Amino acid sequence: SLLLTLLIFWFLAFGVAYFLSRSSMKPILESWNRQKQFSANAAHELRTPLTVIQNQMEYLLTKPKSSVMEQAEPISTTLEEVRHLQTLTNRLLTLARSDADIIQINRQEMSLQTWFEQTIKPYVEIARSQSKSMETSIRAAGKGHFDPDLIRQLIIILLDNAIKYTPKGGTIIFRVAKVRDNRLKIEVRDTGSGIPDADKKHVFERFYRSDKSRNAKTGGNGLGLAIAKWIVDEHKGTVSVADNHPKGTVFTVFMPLK
Numbered sequence: 626s627l628l629l630t631l632l633i634f635w636f637l638a639f640g641v642a643y644f645l646s647r648s649s650m651k652p653i654l655e656s657w658n659r660q661k662q663f664s665a666n667a668a669h670e671l672r673t674p675l676t677v678i679q680n681q682m683e684y685l686l687t688k689p690k691s692s693v694m695e696q697a698e699p700i701s702t703t704l705e706e707v708r709h710l711q712t713l714t715n716r717l718l719t720l721a722r723s724d725a726d727i728i729q730i731n732r733q734e735m736s737l738q739t740w741f742e743q744t745i746k747p748y749v750e751i752a753r754s755q756s757k758s759m760e761t762s763i764r765a766a767g768k769g770h771f772d773p774d775l776i777r778q779l780i781i782i783l784l785d786n787a788i789k790y791t792p793k794g795g796t797i798i799f800r801v802a803k804v805r806d807n808r809l810k811i812e813v814r815d816t817g818s819g820i821p822d823a824d825k826k827h828v829f830e831r832f833y834r835s836d837k838s839r840n841a842k843t844g845g846n847g848l849g850l851a852i853a854k855w856i857v858d859e860h861k862g863t864v865s866v867a868d869n870h871p872k873g874t875v876f877t878v879f880m881p882l883k
């Protein structure tokens with residue numbers, strides 16, 4: 626019976642050790658798989674613009690005698706893809722650095738009203754140049770503490786999307802207001818395509834694009850909102866998405882000012 630006790634004890638000890646190793650390994654394995662998936666997706670996203678650039682360049686080489694003016698189309702297509710690659714690599718770098726925890730958050734004291742007015746100004750022009758109108762309402766007296774580069778990046782991501790997914794003639798509304806508990810509310814409304822309910826909970830995931838925008842070839846990469854979410858998290862805030870009525874989408878950010 627001593628042997629039996631030892632055997633039972635051994636089984637129990639083995640079981641506990643196995644359980645512990647499985648449960649403590651799980652997050653590590655998951656994070657390892659996420660990183661593998663991230664690299665695979667990144668490589669996949671880089672391939673399409675590179676192929677387009679290669680094709681355009683090969684085509685240009687077959688026309689050595691033609692002028693730049695005559696070849697404006699392949700040249701501008703190439704330039705567009707290069708810009709796309711720039712945005713993509715910048716975003717990949719931001720996410721890789723955020724994973725590695727090597728981005729220093731540089732909070733500074735900002736005068737809210739002037740800072741938001743200055744930051745938003747170019748976007749009113751950009752929207753107009755694409756035959757969309759933009760209304761702004763900034764009511765934020767006093768100071769706030771945040772990283773101006775990151776919050777600018779957040780605003781750019783939300784406004785870029787609002788403009789990109791809104792057809793000509795549509796309206797984008799950008800609002801900032803100080804609200805209860807010394808928090809800032811930033812709101813971006815558009816009258817665009819809207820986001821189906823089934824997609825709403827996924828849009829902040831890396832590389833996620835709804836089928837609608839995938840098919841529309843709007844030239845996105847599904848990284849913008851993942852970065853937006855990371856920036857908001859770093860500032861201890863929240864970001865959410867809802868329908869705008871009667872049409873379009875509204876993104877809302879709440880952020881403490883201290």
Ligand code: ADP
Pocket residue numbers: 782786787790815817818819820828833834835836837838839844845846847848849850851874
């Ligand atoms: P992308 O580069 O594809 O725009 P994002 O991460 O910024 O990547 O957005 C993820 C997806 O969320 C988009 O592909 C699109 O399907 C949807 N989306 C984001 N913003 C809007 C918006 N303002 N209106 C409609 N759909 C949007």
